[in-house]
Structure formats: C-alpha cells, structure tokens
Amino acid sequence: MQLAARVNRIAISPTSAVLAAAEKLRAQGADLADFGPGEPDFPTPEHIQRAAIRALEQGKTKYTPTPGIGALREAICKWHAAQFGSSYAVPECVVTVGGKHALFNAFCSLLEKGDEVLIPAPYWVSYPEQILYTGATVVPVKTEESDGFRLRAEQVSRAITPRTKLLIVNSPNNPSGAVVPSDEFVKIYEACRAKNIWVVTDECYSHFVYGDEKPWSLASVSGSKPNIIVIGSLSKTFAMTGWRIGYALAPEPVISAMIKVQSQSTSNPTSIAQYAALEALTGPMDTVGVMLAEYLRRRDRIVAGLRAIPGVTCVEPGGAFYVFPNFSAHLGNGIADSTALCKQLLERQHLVSVPGDAFGTPGHIRISYATSIDRIEEGLRRLEKFCSMAEAAR
C-alpha cells in the first residue's frame, strides 16, 4: 500500500511498544516490576473529578470554542502568571488535547522542509518524530552524563546554523530528570534570540523539582515573549494524563495559526475535561506537594539502589519522576544494545523499562519511579539479580 511519505518518515512511539509487550505479559498473569509508566501513579484529586461530574450533570457536553472555553484560557494565563511571573493574555493562549498536541500544532504552524530543529539529547521520544512529520530536520545536541545531562548555552551555540529555526528545551527532562539552571537557561535563550531562533520550552514537569530548585519558567524573563513558546500540560502536575488537557502560550500570530490547525483537526479538547482543568488551576494545589514529597523519597531510594549495582552509573535527577542509569558495562555478551537489554529484562525478570536508544542515548535505560516504594524495592532486586547472572555468564 502506498502511504504518504510524511507517515513513512515517522515511527510509532517506542514507549508504547514496550508498554504493549508488558501488557501482554500482564494479561498472562505475570507479576511485573513496572518501571515503564510515564504518568503519576496518584489518582486525579477528588475536587477535580467532582468538577467534571458537575459539568456533566449541568449538560456541558456540547462543542466549546476551538481554543477552549474563555474561563479556562483566562485561568491558564492567571495560573501561569501566579506560578512563574509571566504575562500572557487570552489571545496568546490555546487549550489543546494534552501537551503533545500543543507541540504538534506549534511545529505544524512554524516548521517546514529545510528548517533545522535543535533537540538536546537525551530527548523525549515524540520530539524527533513530530519534527520529521513536518518535513524539517532534526539536529540532536548531545548533553553529557558527566555534566548531569544539563544543557549548556555553548552546546546550543555550536549547533546553530543559518537554517536553525527552533530549539526545544525540556526542563525537568524526560528521560534524564535533568534541570537546566535558570541562569544557564537565560544564556541559552539569549544565544537563540540573537539569531532569531524560537525557543520552545516544554514545562510538562515544571512542578516536580527537588532540592533548592523551584518551579521556574523562561516566560518570567522580561522581553522574552516574542521568541518563546511555552508548552504546558495538566497531565503530570495534576495527575490528569487521561483527561488530555494541555496548552500553549505564545505570541498571538503563532496561537492564531495553532487554532487554525486545531479548528480543522481535533476542534476543542473534551468539554468536561476543560471544566475539570478549570478547577485544577483555580482550586487548591496541595496534592502537588504531596506527590513531590513522595517522588523525592522514591528518587533517593532508587538512585542509591542503582548505584549499588556493580557497573551501573546513575546521575541524580533534579526533577520529574525518571532516572536514566547507564548500563553500558552490562552490554555485550549477547546483549547488543539497551533495546536488547530492556527486552531481556522484560522476558527474564518481568521488569519493564524503556531503552535509552529511543531517547537518542544508547547504553542507558529509563526507569520511572512513579510507582510505590515496595515495587521499587522489588524492581531493584530483579535488576541486581539480572546483572549478577549476566556477569556470572561472561
């Protein structure tokens, strides 16, 4: 069958492929140590659920305006201003079907063949595929494990060419958990602004930062608005992955273009989910702190456990809920790469993880600690067992 070239340019999400294989095993009754999920293991807070039920009971089940209900767009602008000190108005905001959709519509609005897009590696799996779909070219910018995978302005400057159109920064990062310090982020932004390059800042994990770091947005930098596109999501911050609500904040012409794309594809995000999102952004946020404290406890346990496995190195993540340990020392001897490693971990230990190859960083695996401490202990036991058996077989 002759499919369109743009579809042949992209691949199905490798994280979904891993999760599908794990689901098959689970259906057969396997007891999985599941380090796969890219979503909080906490339920959506009750007051948010109730708002959705109220919306349903009040018959708010019809089309809404394509860019979202006015009250939600306003709430997003106000919430972002209160959390980060930004200053967006409703025409500079669009509500989307998750952050992924916001990214897709932004790329469709800005990119075309010949444009180069800088993507710091390790990167979230959807960035390169979405870029390739538009016909633009992906330019990975390698960050260093020895530097905690933090993106540096000089790495960005070195990768810029006359064709560079856009840089994506994802801090805290999926999969590494790295947080770009705000002073470095400003330097990165200045390097881009000097060359008229867009900075897309993916703030999906903004509220999950540890230690001295505080939630921070590039949009708080005065004068940055003309050069940046903020991508946000309620998925992780409010444990609302299934509701599919995200947003973009950007100069009005970009938002208008995104709304045009949206008006001819998905139309509005689900009406009921929008009312739930309105409650999330205007109601209490104490559940965010509860999740953060628990993630911190788990991070400390899992980093210590991974570092105790001979041959494994593990950067301490500054945010999000992933660790990205280096298993290179355990490759070879029948395990060609991290994809093969994850496959064997699943088959032999029923342990679910995602290969670093998918994130542009071979030799590593992504482990999500959005799971209970008990399951983390069990997973660590299985990892240790696998590594010592593999070592003995050498």
Ligand code: PLP
């Ligand atoms: N950006 C990053 C870095 C992510 O990890 C994800 C989801 O895993 C998203 C964006 C999109 O999230 P959603 O579409 O659920 O808002």
